[in-house]
Amino acid sequence: MYENKSIRETGQILKSDTERGLDGAEAASRLSQYGKNKLKEKKEKTKIALFLEQLNDPLIFILFVATAVSMLLGEMGDAAIIITVIVVNAFVGVVQEGKARKAIEALKKLTSPHAIVKRNGKQKEIVAEDLVPGDIVCLEAGRQVPADLRLTKTMSLKIEESALTGESVPVDKDAGYLAGGKASVNECRNMAFMSTNVTYGRGEGIIVETGMGTQIGHIADMISEAKEEMTPLQKRLGDLGKVLSAVAVFVCGFLFLVAVLQKRDVGDMLLTAISLAVAAVPEGLPAIVTIVLALSVSRMVKVNTIIRRLPSVETLGAVNVVCSDKTGTLTQNKMTVKKCYVDSRISPSDVLNENRYRELFLGCVLCNDGNISGGERIGDPTELALLDLAKRYGVTRESAEASYPRIDEKAFDSNRKMMTTLHKGVDGKVSYTKGSTEEMLKRCKYMQSHGKKIPMTDSGKRDIMQAVGQMAAEALRVLAIAMREGAPDAEERELTFIGLVGMMDPARPEAAEAVEAFKEAGVDTVMITGDHIDTAFAIARELGIAFRREECLSGSELELLTEEEFEEKAEHIKVYARVSPEHKVKIVDALKKKGKIVAMTGDGVNDAPSLKCADIGIAMGMNGTDVAKNASDMVLTDDNFATIRKAIEEGRGIYENIRKAILFLLSSNFGEIITMLAAILVGLPSPLKASHILWINLITDSLPALALGVDENDGKELMKQRPRKSEENLFARGGLACTLCYGVVIATISITAFLQVPYGELLRQGLPVSLHSIESMLKLPELLNKAQTHAFTVLGMSQLFHAIGMRDVNKSVFRMNHFSNSYMIFACAVGIGLQVLVTEIPYFVGLFGTTRLSLAEWGCLAALSCTPLLVHELLIIGGIADRRPSPAAEPALRV
Secondary structure, rough: OHHOOHHHHHHHHHHHHHOEEHHHHHHHHHHHHHHHOOOOOOOOOOOHHHHHHHHHHHHHHHHHHHHHHHHHHHOOHHHHHHHHHHHHHHHHHHHHHHOOOOOOHHHOOOOOEEEEEEEEOOOEEHOOOOOOOOOEEEEEOOOEOOEEEEEEEEEEEEEEEEHOOOOOOOOEEEOEEEEEEEHHHOOOOOOEOOOOEEEEEEEEEEEEHHHHHHHHHHHHHHHHHHHOOOOHHHHHHHHHHHHHHHHHHHHHHHHHHHHOOOOHHHHHHHHHHHHHHHHHHHOOOOHOOOOOOOOHHHHHHOEEEEEOOOOOOHHHHHEEEEEHHHHHHEEEOOEEEEEEEEEEEEOOOOOOOOOOHHHHHHHHHHHHEEOHHHHEEOOOHHHHHHHHHHHHHOOOHHHHHHHHOOEEEEEEEOOOOOEEEEEOOOOHHHHHEEEEEEEHHEEEEEEOOEEEEEEOOOHHHHHHHHHHHHHOOOOOOOEEEEEOOOOOOOOOOEEEEEEEEEEOOEEEEEHHHHHHHHHHHHOEEEOOOOOOOOHHHHHHHHHHOOHHHHEEEEHHHHHHOOOOHHHHHHHHEEEEOOOOOOHHHHHHHHHHHHOEEEEEEEHHHHHHHHHHHOOOEEEEOOOOOOHHHHOOEEEEEOOOOHHHHHHHHHHHHHHHHHHHHHHHHHHHHHHHHHHHHHHHOOOOOOOHHHHHHHHHHHHHHHHHHHHHHHHOOOOHHHHHOOOOOOOOOOOOOHHHHHHHHHHHHHHHHHHHHHHHHHHHHHHOOOOOOOOOHHHHHOOOOOHHHHHHHHHHHHHHHHHHHHHHHHOOOOOOOOOOOHOOOHHHHHHHHHHHHOOOOOOOOOHHHHOOOOOOOOOOHHHHHHHHOOOHHHHHHHHHHOOOOOOOOOOOOOOOOOO
């Protein structure tokens, strides 16, 4: 509100003398009243709290119940194994995801540690935390603004506010300016805001807000209030956990009913029910997903991406809208002269005549306070762009000032809109002026044309202003350069017009290719910036983001729309300009409500709330603030928009791998459930012990699932597909059919292996084969152990072979490059080795209740275990394998 108040009114409201400041006693009283000038600190979660969060999962709840029942029944071995799984899974989660919330701390670090303040009419330097509303603060180039100020004095004051507003050029400040109504941050020319930096001139201001009351404090509140939303995979796994919980409860209840009807021992059936409940739950799934995501982080580093929040890796694959900041992400964040107007024509800046336009280059470097020598770039971005232009043609500020030393100057101010420097040359004094074309033409008596000095005419002025209009239409920022030969002083009169320079922050060359690649992949690109709408549209058109002015919307236009109107319009807007941090959050929210998975890029403090709100927050690593980085899910180490395309490609591959691993685990566990239920329903003993199921789920299953999780994918093929829908579940695209099909196959061969033992014994003894005779045979402990060992072995080994086929359900195993996934080779070798371990090593034979197998039995069981691969080949030959969706087609539900 203070942008609408005069300096006098502001002093009266805050009861402060704008010349002398507060006295010591009043300052101490206000410090007690308002508190320290710092941001609130958020209490970090303890390691115990983070550990307990990892246990808040439906899959884990099932395991807790299974543990409790196992202990009640005295099955301490099974209980110990399950508890170990729970603890290891939670520990991995804490290690990988246990990041402290540092966004508020980073915001606090942005505040200036010290400030020059007027107290009792004297200047003194104090700790910025001790500043209070009403204090008079002195500003100068190089200082950081320590609180929100209503400026009372400005002397060519420029403040760089890009971290807060997104503006790439420092803002001219004017203490005498009064806003006509409610103004956005980037329109408050008479205000200075906490955490922004003074780049030029001097000034004074009266503190109107401190700490959490400042603009940056408001952003801190928005960050702390933002909810941590679940990623699509977390939601799917949560849904899966609920389904499996229901399955486990149903199975337990069903088996209890079977026990009563078949008059079985209720205690034994309860233990069997626990086994089936355990079989229904892929115990290692949470740990496997976490490990796969953790391993993928190292792969993401290779594409210049640092992942800060593990589940966000897979979310990348579902992204269908990328909202990108303009400055520094789509553009180079480096003002560059693109065109010049000299000799009555507009020319590209890279085809100028070095000798003919020497006066233009001299004007660029002599009327300039920037510095690009010694590898450093110090000064206003506009002035640095002029130095770069002249340097391209061999003219540097150092060499020019050696011949034309500066002897006087007239600093830039917002009223004159010009800067002039006076120099001593060999032929006498000469002055150079740069600034607003319109203001400068009022002071120009002559103009240069093809190396000659001629009188300035009205038609000449019209031609110059027409050139300004043409360059401005291309979103170029235009400056005029003029000189005065034989100038006795730095007065700006009787000037000779030299030319115009048009500059802009140019688009990154690779950004256009990335935008086009996104279109092919079904991903929309939206530009969100604090810059002027014409500048934003020009860059968007160059990059192929937007082609019509109707696709652009300014922050002020957005304010006029109702929430419903904006949500309806949001899908069609490609460029948002002059937006505030609140607008950015509103944009992301509107897109999410339309079912979009949104990635948001940013580098400044103003981007932090929207980074937090988006499904994927992407911060810039090179030029991004700590606030943006700590509010994000991932950081681009090269600040390159094109890197996002590579990251999305990796994200899609990672999701596909996780999905393959999950379908593999579920089909394997489904096979275990059918095996157990089928045997029990026909009155046979359980084909598997609880320890067998745990062993398979934790050891034999986990390694192949992990190998599937790190499998290589065809990235180019993945980027030709449409992003998966946010509501797509894990069983989409034939996932359910795949799970059921292979589950039935695995169960069939496992039951076959279980029954072949009593069947063979009946044939050997010449006894008739029937269900009753098989049941009788299985009552013999030795024979039952052997049958269970056969079922156990086939169940474990068949899942290993099934994992090989799951690498690509569309490709024959004979056409796969098996050496491209050494993890799978290792997993299968270890899995077979472990299976041999529990049937051939006496200690493990006793522990798991198995029997030793002959070489012939191993050969027979191995051949039977290959059945899933045979089914895999038959499905491919039959043409009913999973078909991936093309960009124009919806996914079909096939096996």
